[in-house]
Amino acid sequence: MTEDLFADYEHARRPQAIALANGAVWLQAFADKRVSALLEAIDGLLTQAPLRQMVTPGGYTMSVAMTNCGALGWVTDRRGYRYQAEDPVSGRPWPAMPLLFHELATEAATAAGYPDFAPDACLINRYLPGARMSLHQDKNEIDLYQPIVSVSLGVTATFLFGGDARGDKAQRLRLHSGDVVVWGGPARLRFHGVDTLRQEQHPLTGNCRFNLTFRKAR
Numbered sequence: 354m355t356e357d358l359f360a361d362y363e364h365a366r367r368p369q370a371i372a373l374a375n376g377a378v379w380l381q382a383f384a385d386k387r388v389s390a391l392l393e394a395i396d397g398l399l400t401q402a403p404l405r406q407m408v409t410p411g412g413y414t415m416s417v418a419m420t421n422c423g424a425l426g427w428v429t430d431r432r433g434y435r436y437q438a439e440d441p442v443s444g445r446p447w448p449a450m451p452l453l454f455h456e457l458a459t460e461a462a463t464a465a466g467y468p469d470f471a472p473d474a475c476l477i478n479r480y481l482p483g484a485r486m487s488l489h490q491d492k493n494e495i496d497l498y499q500p501i502v503s504v505s506l507g508v509t510a511t512f513l514f515g516g517d518a519r520g521d522k523a524q525r526l527r528l529h530s531g532d533v534v535v536w537g538g539p540a541r542l543r544f545h546g547v548d549t550l551r552q553e554q555h556p557l558t559g560n561c562r563f564n565l566t567f568r569k570a571r
């Protein structure tokens with residue numbers, strides 16, 4: 354009985370904003386009430402634009418499976434990293450960005466000090482146990498003041514938030530389902546990545562973590 358009460362207490366997380374750097378904020382529990390609706394919307398999007406493991410220009414197959422929604426989608430292949438309006442797998446436009454996604458992204462950006470954020474791209478990342486994303490900068494977008502808004506869903510992951518140089522020491526953040534991280538302005542080119550996902554279970558996603566990354570690409 355005591356254990357059950359404690360479990361419920363743990364699930365009722367309190368939203369909290371933690372500054373990571375000038376221009377970057379970790380909005381803990383910001384999306385908690387929307388997690389199931391977001392996951393349901395993802396299910397629908399994946400039937401239109403299935404997940405795929407893309408290849409980097411260097412020929413490395415990414416461990417994270419990806420797809421997109423919105424006017425533009427981020428892709429990589431042997432020709433390079435870029436945004437494009439069509440899904441290269443189907444040749445069709447990416448599915449539209451659901452209103453729920455757009456609202457969450459703009460609300461989180463506003464809370465982080467970016468009230469003019471108007472995302473035109475949402476990259477959907479799926480991590481299974483063992484998947485990781487090495488330290489990188491997001492720099493394929495035109496306006497490098499507008500923020501990246503990153504939403505975590507499902508299994509908890511260790512996010513690495515580094516400095517402006519690859520070798521700078523990174524903060525290690527345990528991102529829970531419903532957490533949002535926003536970085537823009539002076540923090541926009543911070544190196545960041547995700548440590549290897551552990552074998553864990555989440556009640557709504559099993560052993561999997563989803564991440565939605567909203568960008569203003571053009």
Ligand SMILES: O=C(O)CCC(=O)C(=O)O
Pocket residue numbers: 476478486491503512545546547564566
């Ligand atoms: O999965 C994450 O938390 C980060 C994803 C990311 O950095 C990206 O998609 O560029």
Ligand SMILES: [Mn+2]
Pocket residue numbers: 489490491545
């Ligand atoms: Mn990134």
